[in-house]
Amino acid sequence: MTNLIKNKKLTRITALLLAVAVIFGTMFSLPVSAASGDKVTITFDYCYDSTGNTIKFQQTTVSDGYTVGTVGEELCKIFADGKEAYCIEPGHTLYSGNTLTESASTVWKNLGSAKQKAINLALLYGKPGSGKSLSGTEDQKWVATQLIVWEFVSGCRSTGEGYKCTNTKFIDGICAGGANPGVVSVYNAISKSLANYSTVPSFASAIASKAETYEMKYSDGKYTLTLTDSNSILSDFSFKTTGGMSVSVSGNRLTLTSTSPVNDAVTFNSVKSMPSVGNTTLIPYGDATLQDVITGVENDADPIRAYFKVKTSSGNLKLVKTSEDGNVANIEFTVKGDGYSKTAKTNSKGEFELTDLVPGKYTVTEHTPTEYAEQKSKTVNVESGKTATVSFSNVLKKWKLTVTKTDAETKSAQGDATLAGAVYGIYNNGKLVDKYTTDKNGSFTTSYYICGDNWTLKEIDPSEGYLLDETEYHIGAEAKKYTLENNSVSMGVTEDILKGKIAIIKHTDDGSTKIETPEKGAEFQVYLKSAGSYNKAKETERDTLVCDEYGFAETKDLPYGTYTVHQTKGWNGTEFIADFDVFISENNKTYKYLINNASLESYVKIVKVDSETGKQIPYAGAGFQIYNLDGKLVTMTYTYPEVTTIDTFYTNSEGYLITPESLPYSKGYSVVEVQAPYGYILDSTPVYFDITAENTSEENGVTIVKTEKKNTPQKGTIIVEKTGEIFSNVTAVGGGYTDENGNDVTLPTIYQPEYSVSGLAGAVFEIYADEDITTPDGTVRYTKDTLVDAITTGEKGTATSKQLYLGKYRVVEKTAPNGFVLNRTVNHIALTYAGQNEKVTNTSTSFTNDRQKVEIDLTKVLEQNEKFNIGSNDEILNVSFGLYADEDLKAANGSVIPKDGLLEIITCDEKGKATFTTDLPIGSYYVKEISTDNHYILSEKKYPVVFEYAGQDTATVHISVNDGEPIENEIIYGTIKGLKIDRETGENIAGALFGLFSTDETEFTEETAILTSESNEGGIFEFTNVPYGEYIVRELKPAEGYLPNEENYAVTIFDNKEIIEITVENDKIPELKTTATVDGKKEVGATEVFTLEDVVEYKHLVPGKEYTVKGVLMDKATGEPLLIDEKEIRSETTFTPDEPTGDVIVSFEFDARYIKKDTDIVVFESLYSENKELAVHAEIDDESQTVTVKLPKIGTKASIEGKKKFTANGDITIDDVVSYKHLTAGKEYTIKGILMDKSTGKQFLVDGKEVCSEVTFTPEIADGEVTVSFTFDGSVITKETEIVVFETLYRDETEIAVHADIDDKDQTVTIHPQPEPEKPQTGDNSNIGFWIGLGAVALGGLVSVVIIKLKKKDEDDE
Secondary structure (H helix, E strand, O other), rough: HHHHHHOOHHHHHHHHHHHHHHHHHHHHHOOOOOOOOOOOEEEEEEOOOOOOOOOOOOOOOEEEEEEEEEOOOOOOOEOOEEEEEEOOOOOOOOOOOEEEEEEOOOOHHHHHHHHHHHHHHEEEEOHHHHOOOOOOHHHHHHHHHHHHHHHHHOEOOOOOOOOOOOOOHHHHHHHHHHHHHHHHHHHHHHHHHHHHOOOEEEOOOOHHHHOOEEEEEEEEEEEEEEEEEEOOOOOHHHOOOOOEEEEEEEOEEEEEOOOOOOOOOEEEEEEEEOOOOOOOOOOOEEEEOOEEEEEEEOOOOOOOEEEEEEEOEEEEEEEEEEEEOOOOOEEEEEEEOEEEEEEEEOOOOOOOEEEEEEEEOOOOOOOOOOOOOOOHHHHHHEOOOOOOEEEEEEOOEEEEEEEEEEEOOOOOOOOOOOOOOOOEEEEOOOOOEEEEOOOOOOOOEOOEEEEEEEEEEEEEOOOOEOOOOOOEEEOOOOOOHHHOEEEEEEEEEEEEEEEEEEEEEOOOOOOOOOOOOOOOOOEEEEHHHHHHOOEEEEEEEEEEEEOOOOOOEEEOOOOOEEEEEEEEEOOOOOOOOOOOEEEEEEOOOOEEEOOOOOOOOOEEEEEEEEEEOOEOOOOOOEEEEEEOOOOOOOOOEEOOOOOOEEEEOOOOOOOOEOOOOOOOOOEEEEEEEEEEOEEEOOOOOOOOEOOOHHEEEEEEEEEEEEEEEEEEEEEEEEEEEEEEEEEEEEEEEEEEEEEEOOOOOEEEEEEEEEEEEEEEEOOOEEEEEEEOOEEOOOOOOEOOOOOEEEEEEEOOEEEOOEEEOOOEEEEEEOOOOOOHHHHHHHOOEEEOOOOOOEEEEEEEEEEEOEEEEEEEEEEEEEEOEOOOOEEOOHHHHOOOEEEEEEEOEOOOOOOOOOOOOOEEEEOOOOOOEEEOOOOOOOEEEEEEEEOOOOEEEEOOEEEEEEEEOOOOOOOOOEHHHHOOEEEEOOEEEEEEEEEEEOOOOOEEEOOEEEEEEEEOOOOOOOOOOOOOEEOOOEEEEEEEEOOOEEEEEEEEOOOOOOOOOOOOOOOOOEEOOOOOEEEEEEEEEOEEEEEEEEOEEEEEEEEOEEEEEEEEEEEEEOOOOOOEEEEEEEEEEOOOOEEOEEEEOOEEEEEEOOOOEEEEEEEEEEEEEOOOOEEEEEEEEEEOOEEEEEEOOOOOHHHEEEEEEEEEEEEEEEEEEOOOEEEOOOEEEEEEEEEEEEEOOOEEEEEEEEEOOOOOOOOOOOOOEHHHHHHHHOOOOOOOEEEEEEEEEEEHHHOOOOEEEEEEEEEOEEEEEEOOOOOOOOHHEEOOOOOOOOOOOOOOOOOOHHHHHHHHHHHHHHHHHHHEEEEEEEEHHH
């Protein structure tokens, strides 16, 4: 390389001249490429680093056998006709002054297109194409570019993707051992650009056919898609609005927005942003015997493009219909969305599907058929490219009936009648469906039945003491009347009480005389036996009888029941008859009794006994008929009050009867029961007896034949119905939620369990006697509180007890069905007499069980970070959890909540508490965190929740997730790593202090910083354990010698353990040096309006950045700003440097004529950028900054013809030689003078006028002299006169110097008057010739003076 520097001085001059030529050429001509075959002349120059040292090789570098450089040898920059050039034959010979020919480089041609493209890229990213954006000196940029060109030429750098360096010998040759770090910095920057050349955003492809298609999501009336570039080069591409989709970029995020769907994919593409070099071209120059070079650079002819595709897929909606009765076809639905409405019907499978829907939320509403319970509208989220499914399950409308039976007269039961025990039938279309029995309140409630138009209610058996109500009641369970699934109907029914009369005939004979003697006036009280007394009986249940003259009396109609007949008055001497009971059990029947004072003797005695105990049944009213052998009904006749034939005989209160008349002896008589005693079943089986001698017996002197009739007590069963809610159906609904940033988050389908009431199997009930259960024969069958039966419900939820004796019982649940809570209600019921024709009566009661439920709660805590104020700002409110099935959960109708199906989403309250509210069936579940605050790591852990049956005594099972321990989220922490470098040299900077701040911080100090960090020797600074969020990194204190960097570096931590890298460039504190002159001179006179030019030399500026130099002129003597006309003289210049080092001129214009004394003016300069002062040069004693202004001075020397004294003789001319100093050469001045009379100190007057003169002149140098002449008529001098010349110097009519000293001898001349001439003699003409001659001479002199004056004036005019 040293051979290239011969004749360097000449070379530099030549280069400079060439450069000037080039500059002027480019200024006045359009850029054109050189004509093929043009020759260029080669020159060289050294390369310098930032400190002014030449850049040299640090180790010997050899390429293809040629030595490129040796240790200590300078690397010189090449110029081709003054243009920078780059060597493409490393190590080959080339000397200053050699000529190369355009397009004659076989080396360039042989490189091939791949290397040619790579070299042009190196030039584009290097000094020719990107010089202004690279940091470092211009020489460092050239060297780094040359090294990479050599790497491509020699194969030391790949031309494949990434353009990686494979052999570092060239960069090592210059920079080994840490030398030339500025070159390394530029080299690395170019290499990085090359490495990224073929890199496209991570979401794009450089090949159009491989472009990935992305789907836009629909939300809030528009489609949006945000793509994140993990390659961090999105800024190198500019994607434009395409296909109606707008594009916006924020950092590494590209957001696309469209208000309309795009069904066909739209391709986006963008050319990579490359350095632009206008119309310049890359030109190779060569010579077969010399080193070939290239100049210029071209725009990338085949730039990298990035491609990706976008579409907005429509969505589909599928509806699945199920129904309790299996009818799912032709069900009509309306689907509405934003600007969308459509009605559709289900097919035979209960389905329909709507396609090509705009993604968004749709409301589906069923036009529910009348027979089904109305369905709520459901909202479903239709997503792009997906089919959203919504399910509707129809359940039939159902009814249950509550019937309340009342007495038609009194509303409550009369007599011994009861409203309990009436059996009613539920009929549908005339067909009996179910039977129900009224309870003690006369009520019953049915199970649920499907709504219909033909449901009726009819009584089958009346309750005890009432007449059968044959009315058929329409229930009114038409489906159209209801909207809900389960509906209640109430109905009141009335019944008529059974009534009868009691008639008596009272006689006084004892029966022995056979003469009936009526007992007129006998009185009797008749009252309901169960009332206990006449006074306690109700008015309707009692009466008073008074026998007439025939001994007859009859009661009013009395309601059903057993009545006591009690005698209260009779004839004297007669006995009152014993109380007896009459059982009124037939409607409109009159019970007639013939009463004698003595016991009624008859010939047949019938005794009523219990078939099970054999005990006599002490109950009146059992009726019998007697048949003779021929089967003829035996009758007996009363004659009063009318002839009455009796064919039925009734037992008395003791349970027996004796016929009033005897029967003839005979065999084959039979007794047939026609009315059973209360509480017993009618047994119509004949009992045969014979009236024979051996069968007779005596009772009270009467011969009788005794026979017994056995009756079985009526029994009943208790039916218990068990109902409760069962898991019957699953509804699946698509869903989602909106996060704190307004983004729609789509969630999996949410499954909801549904329940319906059904019979429950497996319930165990115990039945207890609620009183002593006693049959009418007086036998206690069960004592009170005795367990009489235990029953278990079957599949339909019912259980029936064994046959029990009539009486009051209580039913209690002993064991609840699995999954249900024990119902502790005690149901009191009664088995009441259902009439003699019912062998077994029944009554029913029902129990409803609550399902055992579960309450699942959790506690959430978040890691706190006080320094970053995280965890105490309601972040907990952003945490949500999902409850999922951990197994398939099957409903009764076969629908399933699948494993991993989502059931519910909850969010935490401010205390971190959350509770799931979904009514869950028993099963296995798990809880998983769905979302958390952005600052925290989302947990993927599943927390198992097992809901097991906890026994019948527990209504709600409480489960705390994670065994009640808080679930904790950890904060996302990342690292921010910064590199501090010198913008100019690329060198690392140590000692700079940085702060980490929140984005809303406005005051950036160490005190307000969250964290601080100082760059180390490698220029590295770090902020570790920085939580998720957006921050600002800002320099707090620059390193010594550097300007503060007040740029805010926005960084965002997104992911845990993420490392964010930033590079912070700093500029050295600029250095200023100034040189002030006026027209190139350091000293001027105070005679003009001057322009002072201050050449400000600077270092360490940023190329391309705008700066302003502001200056002020200072008075060195005072140290204060110089005031001209009371104003400071200031100036400024704004400029944009191309290089870090250079100079700029600041000009100050001022009128020096205002300066009245010699003054040293010092220029103070300050450098600003963006209104901030960066550097100051204000040294009052700096000679380079100083210009001296001197006051002009004049001095005069007056004389007349060179003499200071003169005798007046004609016109007198005084010449005043004015000497001057400190004028400005080349400027025009005027000296004006006036003659003064020293004796008076006033102007010298000639003919009353002042004698003045002036001379205008242009000095060639600052100091000199000029003559001012004053001519006047000397005849005015009549005495010795001292005349003083006063002179004043003017510049542009401005007085700048005066010399007016009345005592100055140099300014003074003395003129004596002309002596008187001698008078000639009269007639004496001896002297006339003399005077003529003298006159001639005087005239000639005068002419000469005039000529001289005119010539002088002409010279002055010139």
